[in-house]
Amino acid sequence: MEEKFIVYYAGDRKGPFTIKELKQFKIQRYDLIWQENTSTWIEAHKVEALKSLFDDFLPAPRKENLPEVDKRAMYSNSNVGNIEFLSNRTVKIYYPNYIVHYRYASFIERLLARIIDIFIIIIPAAIIPILPAWLYFSLMHCSTDQQTLGQKVFNIKLESADGKKVTFGQSTGRFFANILNALTFLIGYLMFFFNSKNQCLHDMLADTIVVSEIGREKR
Known part of the structure; x- marks a missing residue:
């Protein structure tokens, strides 16, 4: 066969x-x-x-037969990656010992993950405004896993669009940029549907993408 x-x-x-x-x-x-x-x-x-x-x-x-690729500088340690954005709407990130293939997270995956995260922080956030939410999202996103507990449920994570590990400053900027989505009457969220990397406004400002792993290979 x-x-x-x-x-x-x-x-x-x-x-x-x-x-x-x-x-x-x-x-x-x-x-x-x-x-x-x-x-x-x-x-x-x-x-x-x-x-x-x-x-x-x-x-x-021929140039027209090549995938659309945005290659960044090579790296010398595990905190820095080399990233490729391919025309089939997948992403490759090169790590020292392996290459990981990702797809962009869907809007539903991101929404459901955010709902779970809200339930996790709703009580402390009601007692102390902003601080618990800021620390929760910022620290989780710059951790080794680069994902919140809600994102872990749906196997999605935050990645820096330059292939490097997300920093605390970057995740903090993304958190506060999220406020702009409300100030723009949710238009910032709707931008997800109108760009090739499924980025909302706060993703674009922080230069991040939300992805899900679909495979990996050794280098």
Whole structure:
């Protein structure tokens, strides 16, 4: 039986496809592929059975065939990453020993996570305004996991858009920038639906993205 493959494309899973169907689908080398008997997503050009679909010997592929990538400077320690924003609405962040693939978190995931977080801090916030909420969100977002308890439930996390670890100053700025969403009659939240990185106004001001891991590979 001919092997089939799942493609992660435009924020959703497509397929399964045969190799012939993938060729008609015009799969690109950086699209993420899920094979049978595997436990992670992998770039198409790294799948042995699909290498014939790509010409690795061309000195430079045509520009229009390349994914849209925003590459940042290389790093020298675990606090600094090299990030790529791909045209299939996924993100790659390079760490010292592995590469993690992310998708952007959905609006529903973010909303439900925020509701959980509100229930967690509602009592202390009622006693002392602003301070408990500020410390909760800022400290959790700059922690090792870079996620609040609500975000942990939905397996989403905050990442800096430059691939580096989120800092306390950055998470603090994001928290107070969130107030602007209310001052703009929630238009700041609606901006989520009108940009390629699913960013609300406070994400854009803090230069952060909210993502969910979909796979990783060793370097």
